Amino acid sequence: MVTIQTRLRLPKSMLTSEEITALKPKEREEYVRALIRNILTLNDNGVMVSEVAEATNLNRITVAKHLEHLVAIREAYKKDRGTGAVYYKNGKLIHPTDRVSMEVGNKIYDFVKLENAEGQFAFIQEKEQDELRLMRIKGGIMIRCEDFSQFMAGLQKFMMQTESNLEMKKFE
Amino acid sequence: MSSNLKVIHYPDRRCKYSESVDLKINNKTLITPIFAPRLKNANELNLYLGIQSNSTPTHLSAYVVRLLDVGKTLHYRLKKASQKNLLGESTDAEFSSSLERDLILIDPATEYLYYYANMDRLEHSPYVSSEIRTYAKQFIEEREKIKKAGKEAPIGIENSREILHTNFWTCVLKEANKRMKLIRDTFHIEMRYRADILIPPVPLITSSHLLDVAIFMNEKSRAFAEGKGECADYFILKPKILTNDRMMTTIKQYIEDSPSPLTIFKFKNMNLNHEDLSLERSAFSDILTELIFLSQHVENKAFALFESGNQTFVSAISSTALVSTSFSLDREDRRYQREVSRFANWYDPTSMTLRNKKTLSRIAENNGHIPCHCPVCTSPFMDNEFTEYNRKVKMHYMYCREHEMKEIYTAIENQDAMMGFDKLRRSSLKNLIDVIPR
Numbered sequence: 112m113v114t115i116q117t118r119l120r121l122p123k124s125m126l127t128s129e130e131i132t133a134l135k136p137k138e139r140e141e142y143v144r145a146l147i148r149n150i151l152t153l154n155d156n157g158v159m160v161s162e163v164a165e166a167t168n169l170n171r172i173t174v175a176k177h178l179e180h181l182v183a184i185r186e187a188y189k190k191d192r193g194t195g196a197v198y199y200k201n202g203k204l205i206h207p208t209d210r211v212s213m214e215v216g217n218k219i220y221d222f223v224k225l226e227n228a229e230g231q232f233a234f235i236q237e238k239e240q241d242e243l244r245l246m247r248i249k250g251g252i253m254i255r256c257e258d259f260s261q262f263m264a265g266l267q268k269f270m271m272q273t274e275s276n277l278e279m280k281k282f283e
Numbered sequence: 284m285s286s287n288l289k290v291i292h293y294p295d296r297r298c299k300y301s302e303s304v305d306l307k308i309n310n311k312t313l314i315t316p317i318f319a320p321r322l323k324n325a326n327e328l329n330l331y332l333g334i335q336s337n338s339t340p341t342h343l344s345a346y347v348v349r350l351l352d353v354g355k356t357l358h359y360r361l362k363k364a365s366q367k368n369l370l371g372e373s374t375d376a377e378f379s380s381s382l383e384r385d386l387i388l389i390d391p392a393t394e395y396l397y398y399y400a401n402m403d404r405l406e407h408s409p410y411v412s413s414e415i416r417t418y419a420k421q422f423i424e425e426r427e428k429i430k431k432a433g434k435e436a437p438i439g440i441e442n443s444r445e446i447l448h449t450n451f452w453t454c455v456l457k458e459a460n461k462r463m464k465l466i467r468d469t470f471h472i473e474m475r476y477r478a479d480i481l482i483p484p485v486p487l488i489t490s491s492h493l494l495d496v497a498i499f500m501n502e503k504s505r506a507f508a509e510g511k512g513e514c515a516d517y518f519i520l521k522p523k524i525l526t527n528d529r530m531m532t533t534i535k536q537y538i539e540d541s542p543s544p545l546t547i548f549k550f551k552n553m554n555l556n557h558e559d560l561s562l563e564r565s566a567f568s569d570i571l572t573e574l575i576f577l578s579q580h581v582e583n584k585a586f587a588l589f590e591s592g593n594q595t596f597v598s599a600i601s602s603t604a605l606v607s608t609s610f611s612l613d614r615e616d617r618r619y620q621r622e623v624s625r626f627a628n629w630y631d632p633t634s635m636t637l638r639n640k641k642t643l644s645r646i647a648e649n650n651g652h653i654p655c656h657c658p659v660c661t662s663p664f665m666d667n668e669f670t671e672y673n674r675k676v677k678m679h680y681m682y683c684r685e686h687e688m689k690e691i692y693t694a695i696e697n698q699d700a701m702m703g704f705d706k707l708r709r710s711s712l713k714n715l716i717d718v719i720p721r
Contacts, residue, residue: 122509123542124502126463133463145510243474245511 119166120153122146128168143169147177151187157197185234185251188227201253202227202234219246224256231256287513288480288544290578290585290604298695300575300720301703302602306386306585308479308513313386315585316599316691318684319345319607321390324355327610330678332377334685335385338658342688343681345386347589347607350472351401353389353410357476382477388607389478390589391469394487394519394551397448399426412468412484414461418451445489452486452496466504474512480545481514487551488520494530498537505543515545515587522553525566535573539581545604546574549589556593556714564717567594571601572720578602595684596635597715600691600703608684610677625669627676632657632683635710640665640672657682 125146131139150163160178164171178198181187189196202225204210209224221236236251254262291305306313320343322328331346348356363375364382373379391411395401396418405411405419425443429436438446455462469484483504485497501516508514516538524530538546555564574586579602587605588598595606628637631646632655638646644665647653653660659679664672694702707716 122506123540124506126503126506127459129459130463130503133460134467138467141510142507149509243471243511244477245474 119150119158119162121166122149122153125167131169143173144177144180147174148181148186151178151181151198151200155200157190157199159195159197161195183250184248185236185253186248199227201225202232205231218249225253229255233259288583288585290544290583292579296695297579298698299700300572300602301600301691301695301700302575302579303692303695304578304585304604306604308386311384311386311479313344314341314692315604316342316688317345317386317605318343318595318599318681318688319347319386319388319587319605320681320684321347321349321589321607321609322356323349323352323610325359326674327677328356328360330674331681332381334678334681335381336377338682340682340685340689342692343685344384345388345605345607347388347390348476349390349392350410350469351392351395351404351408353472353476354408357387361476386479386605387477388480388482389473389476390482390549391473391484391517393484394549396422396451397444397487397489399444410472412465414455414465414468418447422447448486449490449493452493456496456499462500462503463507466500466507470504470508470511479513481508481512482517482547483514485517485519488518488524488530491530491533494533498533501537501541501543505541513545514543515547516541516543517547517549519549519551522550522555522560522563525550525563525570531566531570535570538574539577544583545585545587547587547589550594551590553590554593555718556712558714561717564714568718568720571598571603571718575602575720578604593635593712593715594718596687596691596712597703597707597718599688600694601718601720610680627673629676630680630683632686633709635707635712655679655683657686 126142131142134142146167147163150158160171160175163169163178164174167174178187178189182189182198186201187198188201189198205224205226211222213220213222217239219238219240221238223234223236225232225234232253232255234251234253237249238246239249241247287308289307291307292302293304296303304315306315320327320331322331334340334343360375360378364373364378366374368374395405396415402419402422405415406423408416425447426440429438429440429443455465465484470481473481481504483500485500486493488494488497497518505514518534555567578584578586585604586602587607588594588603589607591598591606591608595608599606624640626640628639629643631638643653647663647665653663657679659675659682664675667675690702690706703719704716707713
């Protein structure tokens with residue numbers, strides 16, 4: 112049998128399958144997500160589902176689910192390569208100062224200026240703190256820097272439109 | 284992997300073997316060396332917070348609470364701080380601002396699985412893992428059985444303790460369920476009580492087998508803490524281990540390779556000023572030299588020493604970022620020894636040792652005042668009843684330790700490499716001069 116040497120860089124300490132099974136379901140989810148995020152960070156050249164599954168002994172479906180979640184919250188992006196897809200950590204911070212955090216109500220919004228193969232982006236991430244003060248990423252969007260003013264104009268127009276609709280309803 | 288704890292070095296804050304760095308974690312910035320008192324109850328926390336609000340000390344910006352003491356130290360203050368008044372402000376502003384500013388460390392203190400001192404508390408504490416509670420129950424039962432059997436018992440109390448302790452940790456090593464439960468329960472309480480850095484449950488290292496278990500637990504805890512917070516490496520050792528070259532080399536090798544930015548050491552009942560411990564002194568000096576090298580040359584590495592006792596000053600001057608000692612001043616923890624006096628010992632900043640009340644009275648009488656410039660000692664307090672006296676003595680202790688840390692910081696800034704030697708030469712801890720790396 113031919114064994115494929117994995118090219119992935121892995122964290123120094125990982126839990127075994129037995130240990131992962133010993134965790135509570137919620138903790139298991141959190142651990143696997145953190146592990147996959149960590150593997151993405153360690154591998155600038157991208158990772159594939161099969162590689163991660165093989166290196167971590169995790170189920171392929173589990174790995175794919177978590178990678179897709181990271182894509183959905185814009186922590187990662189993917190590029191199709193033939194039959195599979197390669198997942199990349201979403202961009203590098205352009206400058207350490209290009210990061211602002213803002214607390215609005217019980218939510219925290221992180222504004223980060225990122226750069227990846229497709230250009231420069233403004234990355235807005237929504238976070239929430241749980242009862243143990245852990246930050247949970249709830250979602251995020253990425254706007255290309257060159258499209259930012261157009262996006263803001265659109266957003267402003269939308270808000271004005273919804274407000275005028277509300278006024279109209281009141282008048283009726 | 285990006286770390287939550289950042290160690291920032293400054294070229295002008297280094298003098299030979301001493302260095303002062305900035306530790307940044309969770310929006311808190313601390314200037315080392317830091318003295319972190321180990322707080323045992325709400326009164327001690329009040330004293331700490333009182334000093335914080337009176338004088339904003341820069342080097343007294345952290346505290347350590349044992350997992351066992353969390354209930355009577357942090358629980359009520361945290362509950363109060365989480366409540367808000369009609370204006371949306373916290374009802375405990377003093378503690379809330381401390382939470383934003385001070386580093387909180389919760390020590391699992393798993394060495395008490397070896398010592399009998401806190402076994403009854405472990406058995407009933409809701410703050411420790413159920414695995415530990417079960418062990419404590421078994422330990423107490425076994426001890427009672429041996430005591431009852433008297434001379435007819437097949438093994439003595441000491442041997443039975445050794446066997447039970449080793450067996451417990453061997454089970455933890457072998458059984459994934461038990462291991463993960465122990466780590467999970469410990470971290471859960473640490474996070475709930477706002478610890479900034481997670482400290483893993485590890486055994487008291489008495490043999491090479493337990494050293495392997497400690498290393499394994501550190502690695503597994505770090506893996507589990509992924510995405511939850513910063514996890515330190517933790518080693519609890521008996522002083523005799525210092526002279527075991529093979530084990531110390533293993534520890535040094537592990538620290539060098541470990542990605543964890545903070546390594547905490549705890550040497551149980553260690554007093555290196557004792558005449559007979561010259562070998563241990565030299566070994567401790569060696570390990571300090573090694574740690575200095577790592578902290579100055581490896582990116583993002585800092586070290587802490589818990590229960591530092593007489594080694595507090597000498598460790599802080601040798602680049603140890605955080606030193607911590609208990610607050611009981613050698614009095615209240617002596618459960619099984621006859622209490623000599625209800626009055627706590629006064630820390631003499633010149634001799635750097637503890638003095639009993641009688642000696643302090645004599646010193647004050649000879650000098651005409653208490654020879655200390657801290658805000659507590661400016662007015663005499665020897666005639667106070669014991670609770671007030673102990674309160675003052677504890678505050679004095681914190682002021683003095685903070686002053687020592689400040690002295691070290693100033694000496695580093697002024698490139699005064701001899702300050703540590705001079706101070707120890709004038710003190711009763713002359714033997715510790717050998718410990719300072721040269």
